Amino acid sequence: MDTTCIRFALGAILLHLLLLSLPNLSIAEFIYSPHEIFSINCGSNSSLSTRDGRNWTADIKFLSENKDSVAAPALTPSTQEGPYTDARFSHSQFTYSFPVSTGPKFLRLFFYSTSYQNFHRSKAYFSVKAGPYTLFQDFNASLNADADDDPAQTDILFREYCINLKDGDRLNITFIPSKTSQHPDSYAFINGIEIVSMPPFLYYTNPDDVDISGWPQLVGLNTNPFPIENNFALETNYRLRVGDQQIPASQDTGMLRSWDVDNKYVTTQSVLSLDIGIGIKLTFTKIPNYTAPDTVYRSVRNMGSNGTINMGFNLTWQLPVDSGFTYLLRLHFCQLDPDMKNPGYQSFFIFVQDQLVEKWADILGWSDKQEGVPVVKQYVVFIPGNQQETLNLSLKMHPNPTSLAKDAQINAIELFKINNTTGNLAGPNPDSHPKTSEVLLPSSNKKSKGSTRTLTAAVAGTVSGVVMLSLSVAFFLTKRKKNMAVDEGSNKKGGTSRGGGSSSLPTNLCRKFSIAEIRAATNNFDELFVVGLGGFGNVYKGYIDDGSTRVAIKRLKADSRQGAQEFMNEIEMLSQLRHLHLVSLVGYCYESNEMILVYDFMDRGSLREHLYDTDKPSLSWKQRLQICIGVGRGLHYLHTGTKDVIIHRDVKSANILLDEKWVPKVSDFGLSRIGPTGISRTHVNTQVKGSIGYLDPEYYKRDRLTVKSDVYSFGVVLLEVLSGRQPLLHWEEKQRMSLVKWAKHCYEKGILSEIVDPELKGQIVPQCLRKFGEVALSCLLEDGTQRPSMKDIVGMLELVLQLQEGDVNGVMESGGDYEYGDDVFSSSHNSVHVSDYSKSTGLSTTRDGDRSYGSNDFVLIPDDVFSEIKDPNGR
Template sequence: MDTTCTRIALGTIILHLLLMGLSYLSIAEVIYSPDELLSINCGSSSNFSTRDGRNWTVDINFLTVESRINSVAAPALTPTTLMGPYTYARLSHSQFTYSFPVTAGPKFLRLFFYSTSYQNFDRTNAYFSVKFGPYTYTLLQDFNASLNADVDNDPGQPDILFREYCINIGEGERLDITFIPTITAQHQHSYAFINGIEIVSMSPYLYYTNPDDYTGVPQIVGTLSQYPIENSSALETIYRLNVAGKDITGSEDTGMLRTWKADDNYLTTQSTMSVDFGRITKLSFNMTQNYTAPDEVYRTVRNMGTNGSMNMRFNLTWQLPVDSGFTYLLRLHFCQLDPHVSLSGDLRFSIYIADQLGTDWADVLLWTYNRKGVPVVRDYVVSYIPGNREKTNLSLKMHPHHKSRIKDAQLNAIELFKISDTSCSLADPNPHLLPQPPNNTISNKKSNGTTSTIIAAVAGAVSGVVLLFFIAILIKHRKNVAVNESSNKKEGTSRNNGSLSVPTDLCRHFSIEEMRAATNNFDKVFVVGMGGFGNVYKGHIDNGSTTVAIKRLKQGSRQGIREFKNEIEMLSQLHHPNIVSLIGYCYESNEMILVYEFMDCGNLRDHLYDTDNPYLSWKHRLQTCIGVARGLDYLHTGVKQVIIHRDVKSANILLDEKWEAKVSDFGLARIGGPMGISMMTTRVNTEVKGSIGYLDPEYYKRNILTEKSDVYSFGVVLLEVLSGRQPLLHWEEKQRMSLVKWAEHCYEKGILSEIVDPELKGQIVPQCLRKFGEVALSCLLEDGTQRPSMKDIVGMLDLVLQLQDSAVNYEDSSSHSTVPLSDCSENTGLSTTSDGDGSYGRMESFVLIPDDVFSETKNPKRR
């Protein structure tokens, strides 16, 4: 009996293995035949074939003559059983180049790396860059293969790294790929290596834009603008995901050997899978080419499940980790096979990409003219994700449309590509490797008895020190907790009681249930801003009749209970047209939430730089600055006690639906002496807080705070408004790194126009520019006593505006143009003038305002 069972089990196992093998042997029908299909086995002296249909060729004939001499071929010291070009590698401590004679057109370029040690080449020393010509595109920069492999650490492919790029080759050009070791004082033994290279031709307009047909040009998310993918761009494949389906190997692709991965690891919400949905339906490729994706991609779909209006509370969400500092192309694949969906309008949904609206009217049958089984794609461009190459998440969300008969959303596949930047680079920095727990198996293999004894002794000593260290921390922590609890009891700010000592007639208290209802349980779709404090949501209270901004402080943010309480008590007593109004707060269930009036047009910063929002005209920028100055003057002189904001910056200046400016974010504000007593004589000694680039140097050097610190920060804002750039740009040349230093330099040289925002070209009256520069630089004087008061600044900016208007009034009315600000208000009444040729009418108009009005700011370098 046991023998029989054993035979049956063995037979079952063998059959299962044969079936698994057949899946590798099954080659999909080749729909697209590439002009070139080169699979190069680098470092090997013999050709071989793999079960996925690739024929790997030796590399020696593609190396330049010099590279044959400078490089070596070596076998991997740790063999791998994975299928592919991983037995040998081409390595060198010097630069080496492959040169391929290929036809013109777009290609897939694939690089295969096996991060292990080779003869005389230690694994950890592999630091190198990879470039391809003739335009010297950078694919990898100072790339550390071992570090990337350790972080990726795919259990199914240990130490294997794969990179895929889309590139274009011009007529008569060769494809040259150069590997350059990063030799530095820190990495003197660096080398470059490669195990495999693959070059596959693709259809000319598979991912690139057809210059003769702009119907399928990608839309820039959050705008109505388009972003053609031109031949001069290089792309890197970041994700190619078969939504709700299995992995699809290169042999199962449409002829271009692309790999499609399952999307399970990136989906962050519940969903249902309709695998093999509509298998009997024959697909009709009327809207796209049949090689765009394999049939299998369009026959598996992920949706939310058609269980009625309950889905209106949720999104179908994917989170895709990407490198900041780049622009991305996102392709979404759809195919309607659901038997419950018959006509366009039955299933509509919204698409949000990076928390911006891609489309509010996604309807697959509408796109395919009510034809089912027709694959269709939609391309979007996420324009420049801010950051300095650190990792961030790019979100994709599908939300049912409220007018849809079926409350659902669906998707078949996702492709995401990084677009080369202005320096023709796709390179990202090496990841930071987190500390790993010790591997006892490796340690035992490498250590003898003596070494183990030494390690044990050292470990014991270190453990003792660590134990004492943690005991000390624990004692200190308990003391801090006791102090904090005592402080909280005194201030009445315990997180458990859920209330603050704020008069109800000044500020409204909301329950956490009201906040959840106002934001659809803090749905990310409603996020309109974010920062170190947490997210700001667009919400609706009082049965949807009032739109509000809801700032939800996250735990661990730079704003704690003190700043939270400070802002409530401060803002609830401030009433001024240029100060944002606090409606109420929520303080319960471990939540700290502030509710403000909603400012439709966002913050000032988002209309100056790094944005797709409409740029503001010069006149409107002046009006904004005057509004901010009036708000700050109110804080300094219009209340019982002087209020110093301490965090004046463009991101804290909000714009309402009428484009009126309002000062916001009072978490860091401090109360000074009684009104009427000069703050210059009643200075506040306090811990330095604020934002880098805006901090008063007198404040952070001497820890002495006065209202003139706000004046300094406001001077930085004035320069931001004039230049349309950030206060600090670390990648700029030294002279231009600091906006303040650059402006001071240009003013001294009489070339202040060099810092002016290109968007303002032809809008600023020359004398208006000079006077505005004087006002800004007078705010930035190192000696705070020499800076003007906010009241004086309001008067000076009013005169600057008069200078502008007095010249504009003499212009021909035909030169007037209006900046499109209708995104926030249909009738703002704001317009600007531009003459196009720099002329500003009769110069006699300047004598209407005497020059000595600005005598206070005549010499901004004065002490």
């Protein structure tokens, strides 16, 4: 063993002894001794000892790439104890390399964002990589420090990560200045680096564990476990205990973790009970004794009373996080109340992102009827978004009405961000001028993560889908670079221009409205005309053309994250995507510092509103089939009818709108993007986005997006139409929670009729039901390449409608109040076959590479029955 290793081993032993000698710290609380501890004082030639037992050593021996880095002291000394006296700086890339052993480690980075000699704090823009993982991307230390509201740690930034190292790896940490035309003098810096060994399965999942009940549970999609594999990197976002003061690193269980208090993030009334159960010895039979300090489990937050007063609200935490990432949420519980003598006496619901994850949370039951036994429950949740905004992850608890004690309680919360498939953990910088008025309580208290914007998701009634046509233009941004110049003038807002009517937006794409016309259409933006609202601003029902035409008017608020470029590209894209079954853009207004979009108004609201949780009249089976066929045509147009393949990525019943004639319109292109290009390309690698319950599992697991991802989502919609229920119902028995799983089970057992909406009883011809089930389940095959194309699906749904109407000898012509016109179908007849779902693995391939379903039952559907409509330009 070389002298360096001996020195670190001795350091670990000394730290162990020192921590044991600290006051108010019992031997039981310090029960893990890391075999490796590196505490590095960057930019310093001398060692530094701090009162928490750390011995910070000089960094020079660990620099493996060091072209022009320099060390400098802070011009303004920090009042905080730690590695903040000096820092390492460079305008070029530099790397630290550590000889660490195999296994999981804590990696901690310490920054003091102040000015140093020749280095102004505002110019620190840089990225940080640790092995294959990107921890920071174009990170600006001063923006992040300024967004922090903790007066006790002014300009101090701290980040903690969990990284698992393989055999023979060295841990290389590289700092890369972000050299751009906007920041030509950028530099990277670091004050302190710490690496601490952790137990192998503290946060990572043991793959050899026979009992998987303790594995993290995926929120929303299904009830399957989601193991935290050793190739994941985690970023600690929150480690919160219930109590009146922080637990410092010196009082952790040996791993130098700090436990903050949770009161900044609790948004509802609650009661704090401190130092409870002092006479009860904690027994660690469910989790290791190093999981958390004893003091974590002796402080409880609950709702305050066993009376019915608690039944009117949820005990709620709001935790600001970066959107577009998956998170590991760990909840700590310990029952120390002697009055809770029997399992079931106190039980409560747990909701994560408003999804029910525990219907019968019973701490005493989880701990085998033993008080003083800590337990941890883990959940994995995906927060959709574009990784450029901060949203709130919510945790809510509510008493189970059937339990005797009407209360809910918790001891601690940990939340970790999981890297995406590219190894990225980096989030956005906060805005340079965060506005407290935009922040939801308690988001303004978020530590070291920047400002948080309010997440407003509700959009009322009919225009709910229409008005969310927001940043879908992003996928055209890389494809279409037309020179649509805008006179930026001097009016800036959030880094984007908001014009005063002098833009060169092309009026040939759609109608240009004056601000006077818009004010007249909305009675000067009368609040009585508001029918929806969101992060973009209000949506109004308006009347144009002397009151003869109703429209939905989306008015971007001044502080919206959308700007001139997104506004222009949305106009260009939506103006060119014209189809009967896509919501149409009527026009825009870009005048008097206003950005306004005008859409067709959808009289009958969304398909979802007519299927469940509604007082609206139920749709007939024929209406439902006709709507499905129309939606299929719209999706087929997106996949094949434009210059570029367009993948919608958020197909669901809420995004299908109905006009006054019940004609369906696909809406909300906010997540859409260009599909694969080139003959050899079959998919697009991209981060997972979409809606829980509709996500293609192949896309979710592998980040591989194809048009067949839309097919899967459409299959879920078909089951919604058949069953009249949501895709996920967490209060249902396990077999019926997932509509997809329930439908597959019933189909295989020959009892598909059990899932049929009671409103449809007696309406569906048995043969029609069987074929409809085949179509829906063929869309839901695990292997995306085995799913049919939207072209084949529309053909098969046409056949289903023929079966319903008893006409299997010719092509159905639309009737009733769902009208296409006389020439909606062509006369050429190539075959599309329908197979039994049980035989779907033996599909044949058509000339265009899609799967065709083999059976001798029906050979009736024309090849282009779905592709031509009488008016291809829509309205």
